[in-house]
Amino acid sequence: MWALQFTPRVAISEDAVLMEVGASTRLFGGRRALRDRVVAEAAELGVQKVAWAPTGLAAHAFARCNIENGFKKPLQELLDRRPMECLSAVRPHATDLAQTGCRTLGDVRARPRHGLARRWGKQLRLAIDQAYGHEPEAFEWEVxxxxxxxxxxxxxxxxxxxxxxxxxxxxxxxxxxxxxxxxxxxxxxxxxxxxxxxxxxxxxxxxxxxxxxxxxxxxxxxxxxxxxxxxxxxxxxxxxxxxxxxxxxxxxxxxSNGQLFPDESEDGxxxxxxxxxxxxxxxxxxxxxxxxxxxxxxxxxxxxxxxxxxxxxxxxxxTDLPQPTWVLPEPLRLAVRNNRPVYQGELQVLAGPQCIEAGWWDRDEEAAAGRLVVRDYWIAESGRAGTLWIFQAKLDDGIAWYLHGIFG
The missing domain is CATH 3.30.1490.100 (DNA polymerase, Y-family, little finger domain)
Structure with missing residues (x-):
């Protein structure tokens, strides 16, 4: 389950977990970054050996031989030097192959192909070809x-x-x-x-x-x-x-999609x-x-x-109108002059109204009162106080005006 975060192609291969990450390296920042993350997190899960190679069977063989990087040299050169027992398909026939003089995978690969398949079975020849990348590998991917x-x-x-x-x-x-x-x-x-x-x-x-x-x-x-x-x-x-x-x-x-310029606070x-x-x-x-x-x-x-x-x-x-930067804890009732609200001078209405009628379902149990709100909000301008957010309370006498916020 842990390995599935790196690629959807994860399989159980005998005593190992196999990941095909060829299509995922760029997503995780390249081969080196992906390698460092896998090695660091795998150690916490109790993984003892990690190996990389162009084929799954080669990677498994390298892990058994304590070789991590299977890309530093041509695959054939690296595999030919490995003991033949590092490949699971060879193990049942190791004694017979040793009697014919085979010690390494290179020795087994050098034997005549038809004779190898006729004497020790087609599965051995197929495993050799798959390890060297001459035949495609087939795995049962985990879900x-x-x-x-x-x-x-x-x-x-x-x-x-x-x-x-x-x-x-x-x-x-x-x-x-x-x-x-x-x-x-x-x-x-x-x-x-x-x-x-x-x-x-x-x-x-x-x-x-x-x-x-x-x-x-x-x-x-x-x-x-x-x-x-x-x-x-x-x-x-x-x-x-x-x-x-x-x-x-x-x-x-x-x-995350990442950022063009890194955030200085990312490390915190x-x-x-x-x-x-x-x-x-x-x-x-x-x-x-x-x-x-x-x-x-x-x-x-x-x-x-x-x-x-x-x-x-x-x-x-x-909301239909812009919201103010500062909102008063409690609306402040305004004076009215000639049916116009006044706050440090007569207010000039700029935009509105935004009609709000909500809260008929809400009730303050402690105060035993409802929280129904019926208001018309306006943006108004004061010569001294700047741009204000005011409303007219419809549930009152229809004339009461309140200051509710101030635009910064």
Whole structure:
């Protein structure tokens, strides 16, 4: 699942995972950048050897011989020097081939083709041709699962919850690879743990913890930091031997198109990630963010919610008039002279009206009053105060005017 983020062509090849990345190198910044990323992340998953070659069988053979780069010399030259046992198809016949004087793949390849196939089978000759690139290879490509669930048996029993992060990180790397392949991010994942069989009777079979994020993400480092903050608050009832990670909520997340000029703040942590980490440490109610609602009423166009609560994917209410830079906490009632509003002089109406009638369904239970708003908004100009945002309240006597905002 982790490998599927780099290419849709991933196959299980005996004791190895095979990736065909020829069409993906440019997407990941070239061969060197892709190689560095694969090697770094694969090490966290317990991968012991990584190798590259023009063919799948050659790459597998090079990995067994501790040769990473199969492109530094011509493929035939590199393969001819390798022990013949590094190719799986040769192993069953290694003794017979050795008796004929074969020691390397080059020796096997040099034998007459028809005699090789007649004595040791067509599959051996076909494997030799495929390894050298003379015949096409056929693999059964893996299919990306619809849901993520991964299990890890810990190499030793863990008695303290923060120490679970070491094993959980490997599962998180797998999950983020799966999310990347789906072009998605997660807003909630759950880490389950199972207690050791020699646990006390009252300890139970295990436990779990669910971690949420406000925005979909597949950033391994950020998810690890969030999980670490939560694990510091957990007390294990018994030693833990197994971990299971599941992605509970998955949302689409398009990749970045990149920028022509790099942002100087790219190396730093994004502000919303910092807020989520602080919220995990001091509590969700201690850190809040402003969220825009799909509501035309200015007083309820936005609200504050805990930083770790997912932001609703609703667009802001569309308006006909420009919105002011500064909005007053409470509308200020204006004086009226000759049926015209006055604020540091008589106001000149520039644009409007924008008619708003909403909130008949809303009610303030504490004040036992409704929140129905019927207003006509206008843009007006004052010789001293500048451009203002005013409205006429229709529910009053039809004459009352209010100042609600100031344009910067």
């Amino acid at each position: 990306l699962p619809d849901a993520f669930r991964a299990r890890l048996e810990l190499p030793f029993r863990v008695e303290h919850a923060p120490a679970l992060l070491q094993g959980a990180r490997r599962l998180l790397v797998q999950m983020c690879g799966w999310l990347c392949a789906r072009h998605a991010g997660t807003t909630a994942f759950t880490l389950h743990w199972s207690h050791d069989a020699m646990r006390p009777r009252d300890a139970g079979e295990g436990g779990h913890i669910t971690v949420g994020t406000a925005d979909p993400t597949r950033d391994v480092e950020h998810l690890c930091r969030l999980l670490a903050e939560h694990l510091t608050k957990i007390q294990l009832a018994a030693p833990v031997g197994d971990l299971v990670l599941t992605a509970d909520q998955v949302n689409d997340q398009a990749g 942590e994004a502000p919303h990630l910092v807020l989520e980490r602080i919220a995990a440490r001091v509590g969700p109610q201690a850190v809040k963010r402003c969220v825009v609602n799909e509501d035309h009423r200015q007083e309820w166009m936005a609200h504050w919610q805990p930083a770790d609560v997912p932001v609703p994917r609703k667009p802001a209410a569309s």
